[in-house]
Amino acid sequence: MVKICCIGAGYVGGPTMAMIALKCHDIEVVVVDISKPRIAAWNSDELPIYEPGLDEVVKERRGKNLFFSTDVQKHVAEADIIFVSVNTPTKTRGLGAGKAADLTYWESAARMIADVSKTDKIVVEKSTVPVKTAEAIEKILTKNGHGIEFQILSNPEFLAEGTAVEDLLKPDRVLIGGRETPKGQAAIQALAAVYAHWVPKENIITTNLWSAELSKLAANAFLAQRISSINAMSALCEATGANVSEVAYAIGKDSRIGPKFLQSSVGFGGSCFQKDILNLVYICECNGLPEVAAYWKQVVDINDYQKSRFVNRVVGSMFNTISGKKIAILGFAFKKDTGDTRETPAIDVTNGLLRDRALVSVYDPQVTEEQMRRDLSQEKFAWDHPAHIQPASPASAQKVGYVMDPYQATKDAHGVCILTEWDEFKKMDWQKVYDNMVKPAFVFDGRNIINPEELRKIGFIVYSIGKPLDPFVKDVSALV
Numbered sequence: 001m002v003k004i005c006c007i008g009a010g011y012v013g014g015p016t017m018a019m020i021a022l023k024c025h026d027i028e029v030v031v032v033d034i035s036k037p038r039i040a041a042w043n044s045d046e047l048p049i050y051e052p053g054l055d056e057v058v059k060e061r062r063g064k065n066l067f068f069s070t071d072v073q074k075h076v077a078e079a080d081i082i083f084v085s086v087n088t089p090t091k092t093r094g095l096g097a098g099k100a101a102d103l104t105y106w107e108s109a110a111r112m113i114a115d116v117s118k119t120d121k122i123v124v125e126k127s128t129v130p131v132k133t134a135e136a137i138e139k140i141l142t143k144n145g146h147g148i149e150f151q152i153l154s155n156p157e158f159l160a161e162g163t164a165v166e167d168l169l170k171p172d173r174v175l176i177g178g179r180e181t182p183k184g185q186a187a188i189q190a191l192a193a194v195y196a197h198w199v200p201k202e203n204i205i206t207t208n209l210w211s212a213e214l215s216k217l218a219a220n221a222f223l224a225q226r227i228s229s230i231n232a233m234s235a236l237c238e239a240t241g242a243n244v245s246e247v248a249y250a251i252g253k254d255s256r257i258g259p260k261f262l263q264s265s266v267g268f269g270g271s272c273f274q275k276d277i278l279n280l281v282y283i284c285e286c287n288g289l290p291e292v293a294a295y296w297k298q299v300v301d302i303n304d305y306q307k308s309r310f311v312n313r314v315v316g317s318m319f320n321t322i323s324g325k326k327i328a329i330l331g332f333a334f335k336k337d338t339g340d341t342r343e344t345p346a347i348d349v350t351n352g353l354l355r356d357r358a359l360v361s362v363y364d365p366q367v368t369e370e371q372m373r374r375d376l377s378q379e380k381f382a383w384d385h386p387a388h389i390q391p392a393s394p395a396s397a398q399k400v401g402y403v404m405d406p407y408q409a410t411k412d413a414h415g416v417c418i419l420t421e422w423d424e425f426k427k428m429d430w431q432k433v434y435d436n437m438v439k440p441a442f443v444f445d446g447r448n449i450i451n452p453e454e455l456r457k458i459g460f461i462v463y464s465i466g467k468p469l470d471p472f473v474k475d476v477s478a479l480v
């Protein structure tokens with residue numbers, strides 16, 4: 001029986017390995033992590049991440065050919081194929097701080113693999129890493145590996161949170177990069193054989209190592225670029241009376257452009273888009289390509305602009321002051337169907353409102369109060385700032401109300417900001433919300449999920465990103 005061990009039981013390691021176990025009953029899969037609480041959660045009824053359909057997959061295979069363990073060394077030593085799916089955040093200090101990927105976790109995993117291995121191994125980069133990382137990993141493994149043969153493969157993951165199970169079941173493609181040597185090609189084939197249990201062969205792409213590593217950064221950069229492009233258009237739509245949804249639909253009908261990823265929003269969030277683009281920018285700079293670096297940097301710049309533009313709209317519309325006014329935030333996760341808040345635009349927007357001394361009340365169906373508190377009190381490292389940006393103020397963050405019900409959040413509020421596109425917000429009784437709010441009652445829809453005309457009929461003053469402005473919003477926005 002082939003044995004797979006995955007180092008890192010996070011958003012990627014957990015679901016990807018559960019899918020391999022589901023589809024390959026002839027393979028034993030063990031997911032290991034240094035975090036005891038995380039592994040305990042994977043072994044419990046309350047999984048550590050919320051992902052539709054994941055509970056069923058894990059429960060189906062756990063204890064049969066899917067295991068979660070903190071005994072990292074034992075399972076690494078026993079495995080034929082080792083996936084490394086540890087976190088690769090942006091460096092916060094030293095050379096490349098604010099841009100380069102921090103490979104500390106990756107390097108320590110590689111050194112441990114070299115230490116404990118007694119048989120030949122295929123080591124798979126599942127984490128997103130800078131192009132050429134495999135070369136460094138190869139050196140660490142071969143120089144410390146007591147003569148053991150290691151083949152390094154790059155097999156980046158393209159799943160999106162909230163749809164991870166679906167994405168893993170039917171991936172657009174599986175990408176495997178390896179050395180162009182007979183042993184490298186054999187390793188590629190061994191990994192391709194795992195995926196071939198359920199992925200059609202024509203969707204398994206094989207390349208050299210550097211193409212695979214770079215393709216992952218390029219894919220995320222292209223996806224984020226589309227969002228920044230449509231968000232840049234949203235600002236122009238508001239200035240001209242065009243409607244960003246109509247523009248997105250019209251351009252998306254062109255089969256060369258396509259309809260996906262053109263949803264204007266308060267900004268993209270998530271643990272990867274910003275980090276991966278900054279990493280790409282850094283790699284371009286290191287390779288003497290400042291023009292290319294500047295081009296991709298703009299994608300992050302526009303995203304920051306979109307978030308501050310949203311806050312300015314709120315403050316500007318509400319007579320240029322929100323001091324002492326209650327503002328309800330509906331949705332804190334970076335997108336619907338996940339409890340993940342990493343780099344969520346809600347952190348920047350909430351801090352922006354707190355800086356203007358608003359009284360904020362937040363509701364999200366999946367994010368815990370503890371998580372939101374942590375997010376709002378943490379200092380932020382900005383890549384283009386010399387220092388960390390402080391959160392609004394520890395005292396104001398302490399005063400944020402975290403409630404379990406959207407009607408409680410909006411009660412007695414002057415304004416409502418929709419920051420995550422949860423389906424339940426579309427179905428809310430907006431008349432009831434209006435009746436319980438201070439007048440004039442404002443709604444700022446950062447996800448374009450409500451019908452502005454219907455809400456205006458109720459009596460709301462509505463701002464929807466990239467949509468023709470409510471005459472009232474228009475008047476006061478001149479102040480911004």
Ligand SMILES: NC(=O)C1=CN([C@@H]2O[C@H](COP(=O)(O)OP(=O)(O)OC[C@H]3O[C@@H](n4cnc5c(N)ncnc54)[C@H](O)[C@@H]3O)[C@@H](O)[C@H]2O)C=CC1
Nearest residue numbers: 008009010011012033034035085086087088105127128157
């Ligand atoms: N979150 C996502 O949707 C996607 C993430 N990625 C990439 O996948 C990688 C992992 O991301 P996530 O799963 O979101 O991270 P995560 O932070 O959820 O999980 C990483 C896990 O690795 C563990 N870990 C770190 N060092 C370790 C070590 N030496 N030994 C054992 N365990 C160790 C941590 O305790 C943590 O549980 C990153 O490079 C990310 O860019 C790629 C595609 C999608």
Ligand SMILES: O=C(O)[C@H]1O[C@H](OP(=O)(O)OP(=O)(O)OC[C@H]2O[C@@H](n3ccc(=O)[nH]c3=O)[C@H](O)[C@@H]2O)[C@H](O)[C@@H](O)[C@@H]1O
Nearest residue numbers: 157158159160161227261262263265268269270272334335
């Ligand atoms: O490398 C990664 O981590 C992953 O990053 C993204 O996945 P994810 O961040 O989970 O979620 P997305 O659906 O891409 O959304 C990212 C952000 O963009 C926003 N978004 C997305 C689409 C859109 O049209 N408009 C928009 O504002 C979302 O609300 C969210 O804040 C990519 O879609 C995955 O392919 C990739 O594997």
